[in-house]
Amino acid sequence: MKKLIVLTYLLVSLPMMSQKIIDLPFEENPKVVWSTTENEYYSDIWQTQVVTNVSAPRLEVYEAEKPNGTSVIIAPGGGLYGLSINSEGRDVAKWLNKKGITAFLLKYRLVPTGVDGVQDITDDGKTNPARVGERVAPVLPLSIADGLAAITYVRKNAKDMQLDPTKIGFMGFSAGGAVAMGVTFTYSEANRPDFIVPVYPWMTVVGDYTVPQDAPPMLVICATDDPLGLAKPSADLYSAWLSNGKNVGLHMYSKGGHGFGMKKQNLPSDDWIQRFYEWALVEGLTVPITP
Template sequence: MKRIIILLLCVSAGNFTTAQEIVQIPHEKAAGITWEGSEKAYYSKLWENDVVTNVSIPTMEVFRPENPNGVSVIVAPGGGLYALSIKSEGTDVAKWLNQQGITAFVLKYRLVPTGEDGVQEISDEAATNPARIGERVAPVLPFSYADGLAAIKHVRENADTFKVDSRKIGFMGFSAGGAVTMGVAYNYDKTNRPDFLVPVYPWTLVMPVQEVPRDAPPMLVICASDDPLGLAPGSVELYSSWLKANKPIALQMYAKGGHGFGMKNQGLPSDDWIKRFHEWAIAQDIIIPSAAE
């Protein structure tokens, strides 16, 4: 009996130290799409990163800084809509933002239904039938960015609870998460309008550049010229569209960096992209530096 009590105490302590604050995002049923089984979380040897696949119920994990400055960012990891690169484009980003006083929300938006290994599926299809990827992504993407819009609305409606400014809610997405970011950019209303946008190597092949909204928020586009998926031209086109519409816009294009660099350390200038975001946010008066800074 004594051993059982000790074991329970250890489990309880472990749960306390690793407790996660998870918020379920309000969402409508995805008509015509069926997921089998629950979402899966595992380490992908192919991507050398922790991933999440088969997401059918959108949620977000809350990362609260010790000294919040009121700014918040919803982070949408990439992964071709077959997976979420949850660490290097998710939790690692959130932890860095927390160090700057920014409250972060790592979003798990709905993904293409997959089996045991979504990363293996998209890798196999990329090698044998690339067109199949687009066919599977197309019906899911509208629900993915609907999750992004719902996440913004939820944070805004609960700004006091999260200790954030309802007028400083940003959305940052990587690759497929960048496509979600663009979906957010083109489909918001008054309740879920993002206050700033940061598409990082956005997947413009599945979410092409469109007409800029009249009240478009400030945007920072980040990419690398040597992106092997050919996403640099789309990033430039996105930048140019905001510029032509006379909306606040900046572009950070690196000569090298490849695709999916996220928070990985490659020994390149692109490693510091997130610092450039922070500087941009200060220049845009999104972040107000403290006297100590």
């Protein structure tokens, strides 16, 4: 039995062992301390693979076989208590690779939790919803700093990876969308994303914002029936870009719920990533790969 367990672990870990990992520089906040090590596991609550207790940011690099110069940094969601690492991360990266787009999966810093961070946010949400905000507040700035560090790394090393330093996008889901928008509202010239794709972004945690004068092109994706009430803030985000004369698109699906990512629900929202690709082509942010 022990040999079987070891073999199973190796088979599950093999794809990750071949993945290039980049450690990102970061500054610590002495008020945020992790006592539990980073953990990846299948969550029965969320019915998906998750990562919790990220205390040091890094990138998983997914290189396209035929890179076309475009790259996208992907920030999965999970309420800042976890990362939905497959449906909103690795599966997205692999899809982009097929289109010639190099992907960087960002493991940004998360709320320190027990071994099962998904159980923690579930319990906090049921018994003391205000506590979720209290635990997230000191961590979100760290997560945003990790997003900025990711852009800095990709731009600095773009030419060595056959990438265009002017075609670096940032795509974030839910809490990862909050990270994407936090990056958008705080970037400098060196770490400005060239385009952004907030997917059902958690805008209430971002707070009030001002559209940057040189705001990057943006495509917002969400579903009207999002049970967390993210449709209106997503529409407001679109309207803010529109009213300021910025390049923006919106796909608001009537149904899709929250956290659909790369899951298949037999709904039009299943094809959101194809709509992103079409938008990127039209805007000149990527090009078709040659046969």
